[in-house]
Amino acid sequence: MMLKQIADVNFPTLWADFRLLAFEKVNAGSAASEERQETALALLLGDIHSFPPVVRIHSQCMTGDVFHSLRCDCHDQLHLALSLIAKKGVGVLLYEQQEGRGIGLMEKLRAYELQDQGLDTIEANLRLGHAVDLRDYALPIEILRFLNVRALRLMTNNPDKINAVRSARIEIVERLSADVPDNPHSAHYLVTKRERLGHLWSSDSNFSSSQIVLPVTNE
Ligand SMILES: Nc1nc2c(ncn2[C@@H]2O[C@H](COP(=O)(O)OP(=O)(O)OP(=O)(O)O)[C@@H](O)[C@H]2O)c(=O)[nH]1
Numbered sequence: 001m002m003l004k005q006i007a008d009v010n011f012p013t014l015w016a017d018f019r020l021l022a023f024e025k026v027n028a029g030s031a032a033s034e035e036r037q038e039t040a041l042a043l044l045l046g047d048i049h050s051f052p053p054v055v056r057i058h059s060q061c062m063t064g065d066v067f068h069s070l071r072c073d074c075h076d077q078l079h080l081a082l083s084l085i086a087k088k089g090v091g092v093l094l095y096e097q098q099e100g101r102g103i104g105l106m107e108k109l110r111a112y113e114l115q116d117q118g119l120d121t122i123e124a125n126l127r128l129g130h131a132v133d134l135r136d137y138a139l140p141i142e143i144l145r146f147l148n149v150r151a152l153r154l155m156t157n158n159p160d161k162i163n164a165v166r167s168a169r170i171e172i173v174e175r176l177s178a179d180v181p182d183n184p185h186s187a188h189y190l191v192t193k194r195e196r197l198g199h200l201w202s203s204d205s206n207f208s209s210s211q212i213v214l215p216v217t218n219e
Pocket residue numbers: 057058059060061062072073074077098099100101102103107108111112115121125155156157158161178193199
C-alpha cells in the first residue's frame with residue numbers, strides 16, 4: 001500500500017497540543033478521481049521514539065464521537081485515549097474512518113433500527129447482508145510504519161487490532177484496557193462484544209490467538 005501525507009498541522013485540544021498528520025491511502029492503478037480514497041488522521045504527542053508510545057487505533061463512530069451517543073462506548077474511549085496520551089506526554093491516536101465496523105454510517109443506522117427491534121449488533125449486520133466486521137487495519141498500520149513506531153503500548157480490547165499490529169511485526173509491550181463504564185443503553189452492546197466478538201475484559205492479560213501473555217494495566 002502507498003501512503004500519501006496530505007497535511008501536517010498544529011492541533012491544540014482540551015487535553016494537549018497535538019500535531020495532526022492527515023493521510024490518504026493511494027491505491028496503485030485506481031482512477032483516483034472516481035474512487036473515494038480511504039483517509040486517516042494521526043494525532044501525535046511528544047517524542048514517540050524515546051520509548052514505546054501509547055497508541056490507540058480508533059474507528060470512526062460519528063454517533064458516539066460527535067454526538068456522545070450512549071448506545072456505544074466510542075466517545076468515552078476516544079476521550080480516555082486522548083487524556084492518557086496527554087498524561088503520559090507521549091502517544092499516537094490514529095483515527096480511521098471505517099465507520100460502523102466498515103459498513104458506513106447509513107448502514108449502521110439501519111442496523112440500529114434492527115437493534116431497536118431486538119436484534120443484537122451481530123444479527124443486525126448479518127440481516128442487512130453485511131459481514132459482522134469489515135474493517136482492516138492496513139492504513140493505520142502503514143501510518144505506524146511511516147512514523148517508524150516499532151514498539152508500542154496498545155489501548156484496545158479488540159483482538160483483531162492486536163493481531164493486525166503483531167502481524168506487522170510491531171512489538172506490543174503492553175496492552176492498555178479500553179474499558180469505560182457502561183450505561184443502561186450500552187450495556188447489552190458491550191456484553192455482546194465480549195461474548196460474541198471475543199473482546200477482552202480489562203482483566204484479560206492474554207488472548208486466544210497467542211501464546212504470549214501481555215501485561216495489561218488500567219490507567
Ligand atoms: N455495524 C455496527 N457498527 C457499530 C455498532 N456500534 C458501534 N459500531 C462501530 O464500531 C466501531 C467501534 O468498534 P468497537 O467494537 O466499539 O470497538 P473496537 O474499536 O473494535 O475495539 P476497542 O479498540 O476495544 O475499542 C465504530 O466504527 C462504530 O461506528 C453497531 O451496532 N453496528
